[in-house]
Amino acid sequence: MLPSWFRSSARDLLWRRPAFHETYGAWGVLVSEFMLQQTPATRVIPHLEAWLHRWPTPAAMAEATTAQVVHQWANLGYPRRALWLHRAAIEIVERHGGVVPRDVDALLALSGIGDYTARAVAVFSYGDRHPVVDTNTRRVLARAIDGRAHPSPPSRRDLTLMEALLPDDDEEAAMFNAATMELGATICTARAPRCDLCPVADECAWLAAGRPDTGDARRRQAAYEGSDRQARGAVLRVLRDAAPDAVPLTAVIPEWPDARQRDRAIDSLIADGLAEADGEGLALPR
DNA sequence: AAAGCGGGGGT
DNA sequence: ACCCCAGCTTT
Numbered sequence: 138m139l140p141s142w143f144r145s146s147a148r149d150l151l152w153r154r155p156a157f158h159e160t161y162g163a164w165g166v167l168v169s170e171f172m173l174q175q176t177p178a179t180r181v182i183p184h185l186e187a188w189l190h191r192w193p194t195p196a197a198m199a200e201a202t203t204a205q206v207v208h209q210w211a212n213l214g215y216p217r218r219a220l221w222l223h224r225a226a227i228e229i230v231e232r233h234g235g236v237v238p239r240d241v242d243a244l245l246a247l248s249g250i251g252d253y254t255a256r257a258v259a260v261f262s263y264g265d266r267h268p269v270v271d272t273n274t275r276r277v278l279a280r281a282i283d284g285r286a287h288p289s290p291p292s293r294r295d296l297t298l299m300e301a302l303l304p305d306d307d308e309e310a311a312m313f314n315a316a317t318m319e320l321g322a323t324i325c326t327a328r329a330p331r332c333d334l335c336p337v338a339d340e341c342a343w344l345a346a347g348r349p350d351t352g353d354a355r356r357r358q359a360a361y362e363g364s365d366r367q368a369r370g371a372v373l374r375v376l377r378d379a380a381p382d383a384v385p386l387t388a389v390i391p392e393w394p395d396a397r398q399r400d401r402a403i404d405s406l407i408a409d410g411l412a413e414a415d416g417e418g419l420a421l422p423r
Numbered sequence: 424a425a426a427g428c429g430g431g432g433g434t
Numbered sequence: 435a436c437c438c439c440a441g442c443t444t445t
Contacts, residue, residue: 213430215430366430409428
């Protein structure tokens, strides 16, 4: 059974410890969920600890500069998340008196928060009953319920399906959400699922059908090597390393093979608010 | 509905 | 080499 498996086998992750919630409350959960968006849990932990030590409340973070926030984000990837988290902290101070809201619609209205993060905060911090659906959950449901090897692209159906499966009790529902995610992260994995260890193997439609290869509905991400994203990452790395100093434009990845791509990267970083140009050169935003 | 957006680790 | 990762915003 899923609950007993979760109690005995769940990873001891930082954000599951009572001391974490006692110290940082919903703000700690919110920051962890931002960092966990498309970044593996094991990579997040050291960054999360450093972040919360520096900015233990939304109010503390709201006082920080954009440059500080982008610099602290370091190499976590998708640095716009740092901007959105900063903006969300400011919005929490302005709209909610510095308290992370509990209401899902209020959470959804914050910058950088979507269906997953909003419900994750409401469930894992406040203990309310909502369907929390991430990539692991979608894969588990695709297999156990639909008998498919891979999930379809995210849709509202994921939420209604998970909602229908949730136990009535708030606490049990929260556990069910977490257990389903954990199952997908550790047993029902994308590449090499370990069905021999699965606590719901007896109830799995995909396993019962002989684990058919139903095709992968996922859209393939474009190659990173040579991409604009790689160029942006290289520019931002230079700015982080130089901070708080500006870098002369001629010294920003001058050896990049494609000069037009380099310029495009710089322009798009400025447009996103991740960089600023002045007489001194290019720098993290004031 | 599809595209754009980091970076690292596993296979 | 390729795939995947506790997604979100914009078009």
